[in-house]
Amino acid sequence: MNKFFVTGGNTLRGTVEIGGMKNAAVAIIPATILAQGVCVLENIPNVSDVTLLLQMLTEMGARVRMLGKKTVEIDTSYLCDPVVPYDLARNMRASYYFLGSLLGRCGQASVSMPGGCNFGVRPIDQHIKGFEAMGAQVEIENGMINAKADQLRGAHIYFDKVSVGATMNIMLAATRAKGLTILENVAKEPHIVDLANFLNSIGADVRGAGTDVIKIRGVDVMHGASYTIIPDQIEAGTYMAAAVATGGDVRVENVIPKHMEPITAKLRSAGAEIEEGDDWLRVRRTGPLKRINVKTMPHPGFPTDMQPQMAAMLTMADGVSIITEGVWDNRFKYIDELIRLGANITVDGKVAVIEGVRELTAAPVRCTDLRGGAAMIIAGLLATGTTEIEEIIHIERGYEDVVEKFTALGADIRRVTLPDAPLSKAL
Ligand code: UD1
Numbered sequence: 001m002n003k004f005f006v007t008g009g010n011t012l013r014g015t016v017e018i019g020g021m022k023n024a025a026v027a028i029i030p031a032t033i034l035a036q037g038v039c040v041l042e043n044i045p046n047v048s049d050v051t052l053l054l055q056m057l058t059e060m061g062a063r064v065r066m067l068g069k070k071t072v073e074i075d076t077s078y079l080c081d082p083v084v085p086y087d088l089a090r091n092m093r094a095s096y097y098f099l100g101s102l103l104g105r106c107g108q109a110s111v112s113m114p115g116g117c118n119f120g121v122r123p124i125d126q127h128i129k130g131f132e133a134m135g136a137q138v139e140i141e142n143g144m145i146n147a148k149a150d151q152l153r154g155a156h157i158y159f160d161k162v163s164v165g166a167t168m169n170i171m172l173a174a175t176r177a178k179g180l181t182i183l184e185n186v187a188k189e190p191h192i193v194d195l196a197n198f199l200n201s202i203g204a205d206v207r208g209a210g211t212d213v214i215k216i217r218g219v220d221v222m223h224g225a226s227y228t229i230i231p232d233q234i235e236a237g238t239y240m241a242a243a244v245a246t247g248g249d250v251r252v253e254n255v256i257p258k259h260m261e262p263i264t265a266k267l268r269s270a271g272a273e274i275e276e277g278d279d280w281l282r283v284r285r286t287g288p289l290k291r292i293n294v295k296t297m298p299h300p301g302f303p304t305d306m307q308p309q310m311a312a313m314l315t316m317a318d319g320v321s322i323i324t325e326g327v328w329d330n331r332f333k334y335i336d337e338l339i340r341l342g343a344n345i346t347v348d349g350k351v352a353v354i355e356g357v358r359e360l361t362a363a364p365v366r367c368t369d370l371r372g373g374a375a376m377i378i379a380g381l382l383a384t385g386t387t388e389i390e391e392i393i394h395i396e397r398g399y400e401d402v403v404e405k406f407t408a409l410g411a412d413i414r415r416v417t418l419p420d421a422p423l424s425k426a427l
Helices: 022-035 048-059 093-106 125-133 164-174 190-201 233-245 257-269 304-314 335-340 370-382 393-398 402-408
Strands: 002-007 013-017 038-042 063-066 071-075 108-112 137-141 144-148 156-158 180-184 205-207 213-217 226-228 249-253 273-276 280-284 293-295 320-324 344-348 351-355 364-366 386-390 412-417
Touching: 002 370, 013 402, 022 038, 022 048, 022 093, 022 164, 022 190, 022 233, 048 063, 048 071, 048 093, 048 393, 093 108, 093 125, 093 144, 093 164, 125 137, 125 156, 125 164, 164 180, 164 190, 164 213, 190 205, 190 226, 233 249, 233 257, 233 280, 233 304, 233 370, 257 273, 257 280, 304 320, 304 335, 304 351, 304 370, 335 344, 335 364, 335 370, 364 370, 370 386, 370 393, 370 402, 402 412
Parallel strands: 013 249, 038 226, 156 180, 293 320, 364 386
Antiparallel strands: 002 386, 002 412, 038 071, 063 071, 108 144, 137 144, 180 213, 205 213, 249 280, 273 280, 320 351, 344 351
8 A cells, every 4th residue: 555644844945947737648558559550759757547548549450669757659550459448448438539540540439437536426428429410320338438430420519518528539530531520519628729739730620629619621541640638737727826835936848838827826815926928937925825716617718637636725715715626526525634634624515615624633634535635745745744545546637746746845744555454443
C-alpha cells in the first residue's frame, strides 16, 4: 500500500514545469488507431492512465516504443484486434475513446463499460446516440459495449447535454464516415481543440473545434504524423491553487495562459497576484486569502476538475465561500476528508458552503478520486502536523512526478510504501 505523508506549514516557492494534458493524451492515444501508420506523440504526461492505454494498444497489436520520458512512437499499421482488453479497460473512463477510433478504422469495436472517477452516475447515452445516428449498431452485453457498422455515414447530431467524452468519441468515428458529420451543442474544452488538431495532422478534415458546432468530413485514408500534446490546464491550476493557499510565490512554466483564464480570474478574486508571459504564469499571494464563490461549468466556464483543489484552498479563507458544482451530480465525496482535517463545510446537493477556519490539523485521509486526491495534498500543506493520505493510486492516474514537483517547490511530502495490513482474525 502506498501513501503520501504531507507535513504542513511550508510556503510554496519556485518554478514548476507543467506536463502534457492527461485528458488530451487519453483521447489522442486511442486516436492513433485511425492513422494506420506511425505517430510520434510528444509531451505525453508520465501518468498511469497513459501507461494503461499504451498497454491496451500493445495488446491489440500496435507497436509502442518510448523515445524518452515524454515521447512515444506508436505504430498502428498492424493493429488487428477490435476488442479492447477487458481487465485493463474497465477501470478507466477514457478507454471508451477506443469505441470511436476502432469503429472508424475497423467498423467494429468492443470495449468494457467505462470505470474512472466516481462522481455518481456517468451515463454514455450521448456517445451511443451519436454512433447510432451514424449508422452503427450498439449493444451492451456482459459488461461490454459492442458497436459495429458496415459503413459509417455522416450525420447531423445535436447533443442533449454538453459532453467532452461524447464530442471526442463521435469526432473520432466521424473522421472515417462517408460524408459530412455536423455536431451541435458540443464541448469546447482545450482538449477538444487538441484532438481536432491531432486528427487534422493525420489527414482528417475537422473544422470548428472550440466553437459550438464541429463539422467533420470523412476521409478514406489517414496517415502517421508527429504531434505535441498541449500542457495540462488542470495540473497547472492545481499548483497555482496550492501556491495561493500557502501564501507562496510560484512560477508555472509550459502553460497556455489563455487556457488558464477561468482559473486565474478566480484566484485573483481570492487575493492572488498573477503575472503572465507567453508560456508561463507567476502566482503570488502576500495579502489575506479572500472568500469567493465558484460555479463549475463546461468550458469556458470554471472547470469542474479544479473544484476540489479550490475547496481545499478556501478552507482557510477569510469568510464564507460557496462552491456550486454545475457539471456532475455528485462531486463532493472528498469533502468528508477535508472535514477530518478540521474544515468547516456543509454540502447541500450540488452546493458546498465553506466557512474559513483559522487552523487545519493533520489526520489520516483518503483520496476519493483523482482531483479529490489533489485537494488532500493542498489541505495537507495547510494543516498543522503530518497528514497521511491513502489511496494515492487516484492521484498517480493524473499527476506526473507529483512528489518531486511539490518537493522542488518546498513542500514536505513523502511517498511511502507500507506492507499491506494483515487481515484481522475477526474477519
Ligand atoms: C471528462 C473528463 C473529466 C471532466 C469532465 C467534465 C476525461 C477523461 N475526463 O469526463 O475529468 O470532469 O470531462 O469536464 O477527459 N453525460 C451524459 N451523457 C453522456 C455523457 C455525459 O448525461 O453520454 C453527462 C455526465 O453525467 C456529466 C456531464 O454530461 O454530468 C459531463 O460529462 P462529460 O463531459 O461527458 O465528462 P467525461 O467526458 O466523462
